[in-house]
Every structure is written in structure tokens, then in C-alpha cells.
Amino acid sequence: MTTSRLRVPAGYVAGLIALVLARPYPSSLVAGGVLALLGESLRIWASGHIDKTQHLATGGPYALTRNPLYLGSLLVGFGVAVAAASPWAAGVALLYFAVFYPAVMREEARFLRAKFVEQYDGWARAVPMFLPRPWPAGPRSSRFQWGRVARNREWRTALAVPLMALALYARARWLP
Numbered sequence: 168m169t170t171s172r173l174r175v176p177a178g179y180v181a182g183l184i185a186l187v188l189a190r191p192y193p194s195s196l197v198a199g200g201v202l203a204l205l206g207e208s209l210r211i212w213a214s215g216h217i218d219k220t221q222h223l224a225t226g227g228p229y230a231l232t233r234n235p236l237y238l239g240s241l242l243v244g245f246g247v248a249v250a251a252a253s254p255w256a257a258g259v260a261l262l263y264f265a266v267f268y269p270a271v272m273r274e275e276a277r278f279l280r281a282k283f284v285e286q287y288d289g290w291a292r293a294v295p296m297f298l299p300r301p302w303p304a305g306p307r308s309s310r311f312q313w314g315r316v317a318r319n320r321e322w323r324t325a326l327a328v329p330l331m332a333l334a335l336y337a338r339a340r341w342l343p
Contacts, residue, residue, distance in 0.1 A: 170270040181263040182247065182331060188259065189251035191339040199250025200332055206242025207328045209235055214321040215311035223283040225290050227311055230303035233296050234272055241268070243328060250335050272296060 191199075209228060213235035217224040228235035241264055248257040276296070280287045286306070293305035 169274065170267060171274055174267045174271055177263060177267060181244075181259050182327075184259050185247055185251050185253075185256035186331070186334055186338065188253045188255040189335055189338050190253045191250055191335045192252055193339070195252035196250050196332070196335060196339060199246045199248070199252075199335075201246070202249055203243045203246030203328050203332070206239045206244075206246055207325055208239075209242065210239035210324055211316055211321055212311065213239060214316045214319040215313060216309040217315060217319060218309075219319065220282065222309065223279065223286045223290065224309040225286070225294075225305050226307040226309035228299075229309065230294060230305050230307045231299040233276070233291065233294050235299075237268055237272060238297060238299065240324075243324070246328075247331055247335070250332070 213224075213228045216227040216229055217236075228238075232238055244260045244264060248260040251257070276291070280291070290305045294300065
């Protein structure tokens with residue numbers, strides 16, 4: 168099984184471990200919630216630009232970073248870690264991202280370079296792999312569409328964020 172196939176199931180396991188290790192309190196829930204919402208907002212914006220394996224998305228957030236979905240996921244993960252208020256939960260999140268994301272981004276870059284031969288290299292020269300540019304660059308050919316958000320099943324992450332927030336709130340309220 169490739170790293171990319173293990174990433175999602177391992178993310179669920181990491182989330183459950185973080186929940187068990189969590190020691191949240193009201194201000195950690197608020198701060199973590201803000202980070203998670205920013206991350207999910209970025210993911211929705213990116214999902215509205217991408218037609219996976221059909222076209223190279225270069226507009227919107229893809230003009231700032233070649234991996235806005237992963238950057239959004241990182242923000243969501245850090246949001247959960249902050250909300251959990253546990254160094255152990257933060258360690259689980261950090262380990263998860265360190266193990267999976269660099270390898271997945273390299274796999275995806277190889278795939279996209281092979282699939283979109285004429286477009287990829289120019290875009291990759293103009294747009295950084297992960298940390299975003301302060302202003303857009305590259306061809307910016309894709310446009311946001313809500314239909315893409317639905318086709319990309321972004322509702323799963325959009326639902327997971329408030330469910331994790333509720334679980335962390337319950338942990339803070341009723342469990343020691």
C-alpha cells in the first residue's frame with residue numbers, strides 16, 4: 168500500500184489518539200477552532216479549483232502554493248493540536264504530518280509532472296511546493312466552482328472539523 172493510501176486511515180487513528188490525549192480548556196478550544204476553520208476554508212477554496220487528474224489546477228490557492236489542500240489539512244491538524252492543549256497530542260499531529268505529507272507531496276508532484284507535461288514545469292517554477300507565496304504567480308487558469316467542492320467530497324473534512332470540535336468540547340466538559 169502506498170503512502171498516499173495510508174494517509175487518510177492513519178489520519179483518523181492520529182485524530183483518535185489526539186482526542187484520548189487531549190486536555191482541552193475553553194481558550195484552547197477557541198484558538199484551535201480558529202486555526203481549524205482557516206484550514207478548512209483553504210481546503211474548500213482549493214477543492215473548488217481542482218478537477219483531480221483531469222486538469223492542472225493553477226488558479227486561486229494553487230497560484231500561491233502547489234499543495235493548498237495539504238496546507239489546509241496541516242492547519243486543521245494544528246488546530247486540533249492547539250484545541251487539545253496536550254503536548255502529546257501535538258506530538259502525534261507533528262509525527263503524522265512529518266511521516267506522510269512530504270512523501271505524498273513528492274508522489275503527487277511526480278504524477279502531475281508526468282500527466283501535465285507541458286504545463287507542470289512552468290507552474291512549479293513559479294509556485295512553491297508547500298509554503299505559500301505572498302502573491303499569486305503562474306498561469307492561474309482554474310476558476311472556483313462549488314460543483315467541484317461537491318465532486319471532491321470536501322464535505323467529509325468539512326463535517327469532521329465540527330465533529331472533532333464537539334468531541335474535544337465534550338472531553339473538556341465531562342472527562343477528566
